[in-house]
Each structure stands twice: as structure tokens, then as C-alpha cells.
Amino acid sequence: MQFLLKFSRAIDALNAFVGKYVIWLILASTVISAVNAIVRKIFNVSSNAYLEVQWYLFAAAFLLASAYTLLHGEHVRIDVLSHRLSKRGQIWIDVIGFTLFLTPVCVAMLWFGTPFFLQGLRSGEMSNNAGGLIRWPVYMMIPIGFSLLLLQGWSELIKRIAFLKGLIDDPTAKKAGRTAEEELADEIARLAEAKTKA
Numbered sequence: 001m002q003f004l005l006k007f008s009r010a011i012d013a014l015n016a017f018v019g020k021y022v023i024w025l026i027l028a029s030t031v032i033s034a035v036n037a038i039v040r041k042i043f044n045v046s047s048n049a050y051l052e053v054q055w056y057l058f059a060a061a062f063l064l065a066s067a068y069t070l071l072h073g074e075h076v077r078i079d080v081l082s083h084r085l086s087k088r089g090q091i092w093i094d095v096i097g098f099t100l101f102l103t104p105v106c107v108a109m110l111w112f113g114t115p116f117f118l119q120g121l122r123s124g125e126m127s128n129n130a131g132g133l134i135r136w137p138v139y140m141m142i143p144i145g146f147s148l149l150l151l152q153g154w155s156e157l158i159k160r161i162a163f164l165k166g167l168i169d170d171p172t173a174k175k176a177g178r179t180a181e182e183e184l185a186d187e188i189a190r191l192a193e194a195k196t197k198a
Helices: 001-044 048-070 087-123 138-165 180-197
Strands: none
Touching: 001 048, 001 138, 048 138, 087 138
């Protein structure tokens, strides 16, 4: 079990790393959207490429951050029944959910999504819109995102089983800490301060 817990910690570290940087894709999408709107209003010039790159960045952020969201227990949950159960009962619901629902869905998405991405890569498929972008980069987010989510689901499953065996503390307990938004705000402030000193 100790090997599996090390594997779980490695997955957690990977998805924490990915999640830390994926948030910048939302900022990039917002900036591109604002610049596109300003240029369109002032110069009456626009391109579908700007609209599509926003879609690509949002899709990448959504798919790549899903594992990070699961790591921090922030996925939407329906607690109509589970909040009435004991902690062990809640953990068993998670074990069943990760085993019977999350894993098969991720495997199915990888089974169908990977050939879809490879076909787009081989064909060089382009958007049908005038000035549109090549499609395979956004298709690539499907296998990457669902691979990360599958790994994180397995990490959470390992932690739940270890808890049931009494090997670790409750993995669902919220740890007091800073949110990703607070960390991003601090990083922006730090970069701005470094620029003013330079």
C-alpha cells in the first residue's frame, strides 16, 4: 500500500503543478477577448482566429484543470444522501463512484478521443470558418485532460482505501490554505513589484 500512496502523491504533485499554470490560460483568453473587442470596435477589423483561440484556451483550461479540481475536492457533488452517512459511508460512496463511474467514463473518453485527436493530427483538419485555426491542438486536450483526470481519480481512490484501512487521515478534510485565485493575485503583485524595482 505504501507504493500506491507514493504513486498517489506523485499524481497529486503532477496535477497540482498543471493546475498552478493552467489558470493563466483563462487570463490569456480574457486578454485576447478584450483586445479583439477593442480592435473590432475601433478599427472595424476582426478574425475568426481570435474567437477560436479563445475557445481553444477555455477548452484547454477546462479539460486540464478538471484533475486539479478533483484533487482539491471542488467538483460538484450531490450530497442529498451522503451528508447523512458516517464518514466511512461517505468514503465508500467515493470508492464506488471512482471505480464504477469516473474510471469507465475516462477510459471511454480516451478510447474514443485519442483516435479523434490522431485523425485530426494526420489530416491537418482546419476550421471551416474563414481565418479559422488548425483543430488538432484543441483535440489533443481530450486525451491529455482525461488522462490527468483518470490518474487523479485513481489517486483519490488509493487515498480513500488507505483511509478505510486506517493508514492515513481523512483525505476529504479541507486543508486551510490559500486559494488558486489568492496565489495568482500574489504572483501578479510580486511580478509588478519586481518590475517597479528594476
